[in-house]
Every structure is written in C-alpha cells, then in structure tokens.
Amino acid sequence: MLIQELSRPGRRAFAQAPKDRPLLEGIPAALLRSGAAALPEVSEMQAVRHYTRLSQKNFSIDTQFYPLGSCTMKYNPRACNSLAMLPGLLARHPHAPATHSQGFMACMYELQEMLKDVTGMKSVSLVPAAGAQGEFAGVAMIRAYHDSRGDTARREIIVPDAAHGTNPATAVMCGYTVREIPTLDDGDVDVEALKQALGPQTAGIMLTNPSTVGVFERRITEIARLVHEAGGLLYYDGANLNAILGKVRPGDMGFDVIHMNLHKTFSTPHGGGGPGAGPVGVSQRLIPFLPVPMVGFDGHDYFWLTEKECPQTIGKLSAFAGNAGVLLRAYVYARMLGREGMVRVAEYATLNANYLAKRLADAGFELAYPRRRATHEFIITLKRQAKELGITAMDFAKRLLDHGYHAPTTYFPLLVPECFLVEPTETEAMDALDGFVEAMTKIQSEAENTPEVVKTAPHSLPVRRLDDVRAARELDLRWNQGS
Amino acid sequence: MSNDVPTDLRYTRSHEWVRVDDEGIATIGITDHAQELLGDLVFVELPEVGSELGAGAECAVVESVKAASDVFSPLSGEVVEVNEVLADAPETINQDAYEDGWIFRIRMADPDELDALMDADSYAEHSESDED
Numbered sequence: 001m002l003i004q005e006l007s008r009p010g011r012r013a014f015a016q017a018p019k020d021r022p023l024l025e026g027i028p029a030a031l032l033r034s035g036a037a038a039l040p041e042v043s044e045m046q047a048v049r050h051y052t053r054l055s056q057k058n059f060s061i062d063t064q065f066y067p068l069g070s071c072t073m074k075y076n077p078r079a080c081n082s083l084a085m086l087p088g089l090l091a092r093h094p095h096a097p098a099t100h101s102q103g104f105m106a107c108m109y110e111l112q113e114m115l116k117d118v119t120g121m122k123s124v125s126l127v128p129a130a131g132a133q134g135e136f137a138g139v140a141m142i143r144a145y146h147d148s149r150g151d152t153a154r155r156e157i158i159v160p161d162a163a164h165g166t167n168p169a170t171a172v173m174c175g176y177t178v179r180e181i182p183t184l185d186d187g188d189v190d191v192e193a194l195k196q197a198l199g200p201q202t203a204g205i206m207l208t209n210p211s212t213v214g215v216f217e218r219r220i221t222e223i224a225r226l227v228h229e230a231g232g233l234l235y236y237d238g239a240n241l242n243a244i245l246g247k248v249r250p251g252d253m254g255f256d257v258i259h260m261n262l263h264k265t266f267s268t269p270h271g272g273g274g275p276g277a278g279p280v281g282v283s284q285r286l287i288p289f290l291p292v293p294m295v296g297f298d299g300h301d302y303f304w305l306t307e308k309e310c311p312q313t314i315g316k317l318s319a320f321a322g323n324a325g326v327l328l329r330a331y332v333y334a335r336m337l338g339r340e341g342m343v344r345v346a347e348y349a350t351l352n353a354n355y356l357a358k359r360l361a362d363a364g365f366e367l368a369y370p371r372r373r374a375t376h377e378f379i380i381t382l383k384r385q386a387k388e389l390g391i392t393a394m395d396f397a398k399r400l401l402d403h404g405y406h407a408p409t410t411y412f413p414l415l416v417p418e419c420f421l422v423e424p425t426e427t428e429a430m431d432a433l434d435g436f437v438e439a440m441t442k443i444q445s446e447a448e449n450t451p452e453v454v455k456t457a458p459h460s461l462p463v464r465r466l467d468d469v470r471a472a473r474e475l476d477l478r479w480n481q482g483s
Numbered sequence: 484m485s486n487d488v489p490t491d492l493r494y495t496r497s498h499e500w501v502r503v504d505d506e507g508i509a510t511i512g513i514t515d516h517a518q519e520l521l522g523d524l525v526f527v528e529l530p531e532v533g534s535e536l537g538a539g540a541e542c543a544v545v546e547s548v549k550a551a552s553d554v555f556s557p558l559s560g561e562v563v564e565v566n567e568v569l570a571d572a573p574e575t576i577n578q579d580a581y582e583d584g585w586i587f588r589i590r591m592a593d594p595d596e597l598d599a600l601m602d603a604d605s606y607a608e609h610s611e612s613d614e615d
Contacts, residue, residue, distance in 0.1 A: 165551075411549040417520075468548045472525035473573070 003040045003050050004479050013044035057462045059406045061269070065432045067356075069377045069409035069421025070164070070212060071271060072242050072264040074349075076329075079336065080267045084328035094320040098303050104324070105302035109295040111331040112279075118334075118342055119241075119258055120251025121281030125290040127322045134259030134278025135170040135206075135237065140314045141257055141282065141289040142204045142233045143174055148289075148312065154203035154231070160189050162213050162413050164239060167206040176203055183415060187215040187369045189223060198230040208237040209253065210244070210375035212413045213368065214353070214421065224254025233257065233286075238278075241265045242349050242425070243376035246342035256283040266330035277326035288312040293321050348426035349376040352433060356424050359437045364444065368416045377423035379416050386418045391447040391454050393418040398465060399446070399457035403439035488514070489581055493597055494606035495557045500581065501600060503591070509558055510588050513545060515580040516610040521547040524573040529565040530587050536560060538596050543586055545576065558596045560589035 024032065042050070059066065066073035092104050112124045128134035139157065146154050157171035158179045168178040181193040189207070205227050209217040217223070227234050236250040236258035242265045250258045262277040263270040270276060282290060292313045294305040304321075307313055337345065357378040361367050368379035382393045397407035397420070409421040424433055447454050456465065488494075493501045498517035502510045518524065528544040536542050536556040543554035565587045568575055576584035591597075601609065 414550050469523040469525060472548055 001050075002479055003042060003047070006042050006046055006050065007040040009041060011041040011043055011046075013042065013047055059401070064404055064406050065424075065428060065436060066406040067408045067422045067424050067436065068271075068406060069214075069379075069423040070239060070412070071409065072261075072376075072423060072425060073271065073406070074242070074267075074425035075427035076267045076269050077333065077336065080329040080332040083332045084325055089324075089328055092324075094324075098301075102302055104328075105295050105304075107328060107331045108321070109297050109302055111327060111334065112295060114331075114334045115260060115279060115281060117339075118246060118249070119260065119281045120249030121255075121258060122251070122284050123287045123290060124279055124281045125292070125294050126277065126279045126327050127291040127293070127317050128259065128278040128280060129318055129323050130263075130276035131239070131259060131261045131278040132166055132170070133317055134261075134280050135166055135235075136173060137278075137280050137291050137314060137317060138235050138257040138259050139170050139174040139176070139204070139206070141280070141286050142235065143176070144289040144312065144314050145233065145286055146203055151231070154201060156197075156201045157203055157235075158194065158197050158205040158227075158232075160207065160211070162187075162211050162415055163206060163208060164212060164237060167208075167237060171206065183211075183213065187211065187213045187372055188218055191219055191222065191226070194223060194226060198226060198232065200231065202227070202230050202232040204233040204235055204256075206235040206237060207255075208239050209250070210240045210377075212239075212421075213415065214374050214377040214379055215369055215372040216243075216375055220253045228254070238265070240376065243346055245346040246339060246344075247346045251281070251283065257281070257286055262330040263326055267333035268326045268329045275323040275326050277323050277330065279322075279327075289314050291315060291317050345426050346376070349424075350374070352424040352426060352428055353378050353422070355430070356422060356433045356436065359433070360422075360440060363437055363441050365440065368419060376425070377421060379413075380420045380422065381416050382418040382420065385444070385447055389447050389451060391451055393420055395447075395454045395457065396420070396440075396443055399443045399454045400439060401458040402460045403442070405436055405439055488516075488603045488607045488610075490603040492581070493557070493600035493602065494609075495555065495600060496609060497555050498610070499554060499557050501557050501597070502585075503594075503597065507591050507594065508563065508588050509560065509591050510585045511554075511557060512580060512585040513554060513576065514606070514610070517552075518577050518580050518584070521545060521552060522549050523547055524576050527569040527573045527576070527586070529567075529569065530556075530562045532562050532565055534562050536562060536589060545573070554586060556589065557600055558589060559592040561592075562587055563590050564588040 061073050061075060089104055092101060098105060108126060112126060115124045128137050146152065155177055156179050157176040158181055159167045159171065160183055161180050162183045171178050179197050181197050182190045184190050207217065209220055211217055224234055233256040234254060236255040238258050238260040241260055245265065258281045259278045262268065262279060280290065288310065289312055290310065292306050292310050296303050296305045353374045353376050357367060357374045360380055365380045366384060368381045382396055385391045393410045397410045400407045411419065412421055443454060458464065494514065498514045500512055500514050524545055524547050526546040530542040536559060538556060538559045540556045541553045542556045545552050545554060566585050569586065578584065
C-alpha cells in the first residue's frame with residue numbers, strides 16, 4: 001500500500017508542519033506552485049506505522065544472512081556509526097575554516113595514511129563520493145598522466161570479459177575505447193590474449209583481483225610487467241578488497257591506481273543507493289594528478305591541499321571533500337580493527353567462503369571453478385538443474401527468500417550459466433553457513449519432487465514473484481490519483 | 484532443448500544469423516538459441532541506417548532482465564534498413580527469432596565473407612557444445 005492511499009482531506013501531522021509561511025521572495029511567479037502540493041494527508045502515527053511496516057518487509061543484514069556476491073554485505077558495527085555522529089563531527093560546517101576543523105581533519109589525514117598502508121599505494125585522496133566516481137577519477141588520472149607527457153596516441157583501455165560492467169563504462173566516460181580480453185577456463189586472465197592486445201595504443205588495463213569469478217589472479221606480477229613494458233598503467237578495481245585486506249597489497253602487485261569502496265569494506269550500511277565513498281590510491285607517478293581537496297599535515301597543523309598546491313590535479317569531484325559520514329565510519333572501523341584485525345577480516349572472509357563452497361559441493365552442487373581455491377566468494381552453477389529439472393538459478397533464488405535467506409547474486413558474472421555468486425563475508429558464524437546449506441539442500445529436493453513450489457516461489461513474502469520483464473518494458477513509477 | 488536451426492541461413496560463433504536475398508542484401512538477427520540464453524528481452528538498440536559496418540563490428544545491443552549483450556555484424560556493408568518494430572516490441576525476437584525478429588539489413592560489401600560463416604549443421608553443433 002502507498003501512503004497516498006491512506007490520505008484523508010484535512011488530516012495533519014502537526015509535529016512536522018511549519019508554523020509560518022516560508023519566505024518566497026525573489027522567485028519568479030511562473031515557477032511558483034498555484035495550488036497546494038499533492039502530498040498525502042496522514043496523521044503522524046499513520047506515517048510512523050506506514051514506514052515502520054515498510055522497513056519490516058525488508059531483507060537486511062541486520063535481520064538475515066545476505067550472501068550477495070560482489071557486494072560484501074557484512075555487519076556494520078554500531079560503534080562506527082555512533083562515533084561518526086559525535087556532535088563535534090556532525091555539526092561541523094563544511095565551510096568551517098581549517099583552524100576550527102583540526103579534529104575532523106586529523107581523522108581524515110589518519111584515514112589517508114591507513115589506507116596507504118593497507119593498499120601499498122604512495123598517496124590517497126578521499127574525495128570520490130562512490131565507487132563509480134573513484135573509478136572515473138582513477139582512469140581520468142591515467143589519462144592526465146599520458147597527456148602530461150604528450151603521449152596522446154594511447155586511446156585504448158583493456159578490460160577482461162569477467163570485469164564489472166562499470167569498468168568498460170568508466171573507460172568510455174573518460175574518452176577511451178575498450179578492448180576486451182578473454183578469461184581462461186580456470187578463471188585467470190588469458191595472458192596470451194593480453195600480449196596480443198598490448199601496444200602503443202594501450203593506455204592501461206582495468207583489473208579486479210581477486211576477480212569477479214572469485215579466484216586470485218595468479219599471474220598478476222607478470223601481467224603488471226607486460227602492461228608496464230608496453231607503456232600502459234594498471235588500474236585496480238577495489239570491489240573485492242575484503243578478500244585481501246592486510247594480506248596482499250595492490251601496490252605490491254604493481255598497480256598504479258586503485259579505488260576502494262569504503263562503504264563495502266569499511267563499514268557503512270550499503271545497497272540502498274545511499275552515500276558511498278570511493279577513495280583513490282596511486283603509485284608515485286600519479287601523485288600530482290590526485291583529486292582535491294586532500295588533507296596535509298606539517299607535524300603540527302592539518303591543512304587542505306587544493307588546486308593551488310596541486311596544479312596538475314584532475315580537480316574537484318564535488319563541492320566539498322567527499323562523503324564525510326562514510327569516511328568517518330571507515331576511520332573508526334579501521335582504528336577498531338587495527339593492522340591485525342584487518343588481516344583477520346580477509347582470513348575469515350576467505351575461510352567462510354571456502355567452508356561454504358566445500359559444504360555445497362559435498363551436498364551435490366556444482367562449483368564453477370572446482371580446481372581453484374575460492375577467495376572471499378565463489379560461484380556455483382545450476383545449469384544441470386535448469387536442464388534436467390527446468391529449475392533455474394532465479395527459481396532457487398526466489399525460493400531461498402521463503403527460507404529466510406537473501407539470495408546470492410544471480411546471473412553474474414555472465415561467463416557462467418545459471419550462476420550464483422556467493423559471498424558469505426567474515427561476520428557470519430558457522431551455524432548461519434550450515435543453515436544456508438540446509439536450505440539449498442531442501443530446495444534441491446523440492447526441485448526434484450515438487451518443482452511447482454520452487455517455480456512459483458516466493459510464497460511467504462508480502463509480494464509473490466514479481467514480473468521483472470514487464471517492469472522493465474513498461475516502467476511506471478508515478479502514482480496517479482484515482483488510479 | 485529443441486532448437487530448430489533453419490538450413491537456409493548462415494551463422495556466426497557469436498549467435499547471429501544471416502539470410503541473403505538475390506539483390507545482395509543480407510538480413511541479420513540473433514538465433515533462437517541466443518534469445519533462449521538471454522531470456523525475455525526488454526530493450527533492443529538498433530544500428531543507424533546509412534552506417535558502414537565492418538565484419539565483426541559491434542552494431543546493436545539486446546538487453547534482457549539478465550544481461551545486455553552486443554550484436555556483431557557478421558558481414559561488412561552499409562545498413563539499409565532496421566527493424567523498427569523491435570523498439571516497442573523487443574519480445575518479437577523471443578517469439579520469432581528467424582523471421583519477424585530480424586534486427587537489420589545491410590548491402591553486402593563483399594559476398595565472399597559469407598564463406599567464413601557456419602552452416603546450420605556446424606552452428607547446431609557449436610550451440611550445443613556452448614551449453615556445457
């Protein structure tokens with residue numbers, strides 16, 4: 001039910017009604033509303049009940065196991081949020097002078113330093129406001145670097161076919177053409193195809209390691225050497241940083257630029273399109289191009305590094321310095337974990353994934369890369385079930401909801417047919433993983449004996465199987481009175 | 484899965500089909516096997532009439548709720564017609580991949596390129612091996 005449907009003329013929530021008419025001076029008459037806005041007229045209690053009910057219909061990490069591969073849906077410690085909301089931080093105006101912002105700037109400076117340390121990069125800018133903007137900043141820096149050397153014939157970015165869709169999109173946004181290279185059957189990049197693709201036109205390569213198929217790229221140092229020899233740079237997509245945190249560093253692998261999804265790896269609730277943070281880290285040669293403002297420290301005071309101090313910067317990416325709230329949560333999270341805690345994140349994320357993969361394989365499910373050790377996530381393929389029983393990955397996913405589990409990522413990466421990409425994360429206990437195996441086994445048995453139950457799932461949720469095809473073909477987001 | 488592969492067409496490894504008429508015009512679409520893998524299509528991006536395509540060039544996009552997939556031109560030539568019906572009814576490809584669901588037509592620059600394409604038997608074999 002929509003809140004508009006609860007509306008009755010004249011009903012009010014006085015607690016939220018402004019006392020005075022707002023001042024509307026200086027706004028042209030043509031831009032002013034003639035009648036009242038068609039807002040729902042409900043009481044305060046109705047509004048509270050409506051939105052509380054909606055929130056109860058959600059699947060969330062606070063209520064359910066949420067093994068959504070590639071998304072790192074792990075528990076976000078409440079302390080991170082509480083400390084990021086300290087009044088001194090919350091009330092700081094973004095225009096406040098540096099002299100009045102030393103506490104906040106100290107946190108940002110230390111976060112820059114900790115991220116440098118854990119990734120092995122030479123410098124970090126916290127500015128990008130999300131992963132996509134971090135990617136954009138990263139490739140824009142690659143371009144600025146080549147341009148600054150007059151090396152303008154480099155027009156191509158190489159992207160493996162297993163990459164996240166944002167990688168080729170970013171390359172195109174930055175004015176490059178995309179050259180795709182294949183992935184081998186064991187999940188590694190096809191190095192022979194890479195050699196063929198490299199040349200004087202190569203600006204760089206975009207890689208995720210561990211890759212989207214959930215395995216560690218074993219020939220990464222060879223790849224880095226080949227790309228550098230051809231004059232290109234290496235971009236690291238930080239989507240899967242959780243798997244290697246504190247264990248292996250992208251800087252040591254030979255990457256020139258990376259972005260990190262702090263909202264994923266460093267504790268901000270995510271997945272609802274809410275604020276993110278996609279800081280970028282760079283090797284020595286890209287330092288001059290980092291986006292501003294960054295925080296500097298002279299041993300006594302913290303100060304802003306702007307276009308004035310960094311004349312070759314790719315510039316600002318938003319009005320201020322990124323999403324302060326997400327950065328503060330990340331800072332608290334990193335301080336709580338410490339160096340040894342970060343290693344534990346990677347170890348348990350990997351242990352949980354391998355335990356779950358093994359148990360599912362023992363229960364009869366087919367691993368897409370059975371000869372490879374999983375990293376923080378792994379893929380099972382349900383193509384046999386689809387072929388023999390007519391039960392697809394989507395059917396399994398929907399039926400899992402009935403069992404109280406958020407479904408894994410389905411149909412990504414596109415390389416594996418009828419796939420589930422499963423990422424349990426480090427914060428789940430063994431019981432939760434065992435429960436998931438039990439649910440999958442039960443659905444397998446239903447698929448064999450009572451397939452209709454699976455094909456028509458979900459049965460126990462507020463909505464049944466949604467018609468996502470019709471939703472895409474006939475997009476309808478507008479509420480019409482009387483409709 | 485029972486995919487009838489018409490014997491009068493030529494095929495690519497990337498699941499496009501080609502039908503050639505007497506005037507050197509080639510009609511191109513994606514195979515029934517391809518639409519089945521993609522699932523219900525929700526959007527088709529068509530090439531522009533008048534554009535020159537090289538053999539193997541990305542020239543259209545088919546998008547389903549599962550995936551977006553490039554369509555590659557099997558032959559070089561100039562686009563002379565596109566199937567406008569698909570803009571409003573992308574499901575036509577799901578319903579009738581080999582007839583009403585055609586995507587575009589080109590005037591062939593080099594008919595010899597047809598020799599490099601697969602016949603129905605080779606394609607049927609290729610699409611079956613693709614499944615495993």
